[in-house]
Amino acid sequence: MTDLVLKMTRIGKTHGKGAQRVDALVDIDLDVAAGEFVAITGRSGSGKTTLLNIAGALDEPTTGNVWVEGRDLGDLSNQELARVRRVSVGYVFQQFNLLPALTAAENVALPLELDGMDVKEARGYADLSLEEVGLGGMGDRYPDQLSGGEQQRVAIARGLVGPRSLLLADEPTGALDEATGESILKLLRDRCELGASALMVTHEPAFAAWADRVVRLRDGQIEEISVRSVVPSSPADIYS
């Protein structure tokens, strides 16, 4: 289990009670190994985001256990959970949630500073992360001086800043054009090749295809769709 960055066993999530009871997730097992990029697909309302939130300690399962870097989240204090959220996990969500009074670089550096990192060092990581999403040199701008797509990239840079082991992304390419969206997916892939793990929710097959493993949620249950570990050596491999 040591090489598993995320392990989820028999995860269930129920909303409501009695006749109103809805089983959003039913007995889900999902592992993500170090260096692995996993995509979760499925129609709207299939429970994709709920599962992602449970993986990132933002929501609790009704049943089952979640381990992040080998630690059972159910055994951790609130303070320890907060640290997992700040240090181990990077979140890239549909909402940007940028603080308008802070510059792009300050927004990106914030999670590292909250964790006690020296301001200068955190700023260094932030500049690096902004560079990765194609916003090098724009760190001093405020959110209202950036376009929607640029704001989203700042949010992505914040999610990826620093050495995080588990990256969680919920439709990360929402407001971006196709080429920029692809560059973000490539970034997630590159991070995985450097040893991080990524779990991404998307309803777009073309984005899911960037993952090593594609799973699908249907009626609260998970099904494996496709696993690819190597790049075909040549076009002929595909045609054969």
Next chain:
Amino acid sequence: MGIKEGLLALLADGPTHGYQLKLDLEAATGDGISLNVGQVYSTLQRLERDLLIESGGRDDEGREVYQIRPAGRDALRAWMSDPVDVAAGGRDEISIKVLIALFTKGLDPREVIESQRRATMGLLQDFTRLRARDSEEDIAWQLHLDRLMYSAEAELKWLDRVEERLKSARQAHTKDRAESPVEEGV
């Protein structure tokens, strides 16, 4: 893809011999088509018969060289400006499989959808990795790969839609039966 038109296009660029045409046509389509040299020579003979090309003598190594005629250039231009009739292909094999499964007792269209989804997603993953790796490769290969990727993506979206439609149809059917039990079995 029309081999005939492909050969005309290559000859419009200058005279050459049959084997070179085979290699150039494969390269020009990003290896999207594979030809045997016999196909190339038989097509060249038909083009010559139809007065679209003509023999231009032999090269230094004694190979017959072909060149395009004005009628050939006209035919090429006409082909280029004529849009491809996408509907002419009719229903494809996957559509037919789903429909047969839908109307045959003991067969489940969901199985068709699931196995096709797995295969096509795997293919799309392969294309995506190849494109990321070969981003500096020649443009013919890139365009061909783009086309394959969009087709795979469209198929996956279509499969999702089929699944949703079947689900709604089943729910409506169940509801109908519940509301009019007398008609059951009719």
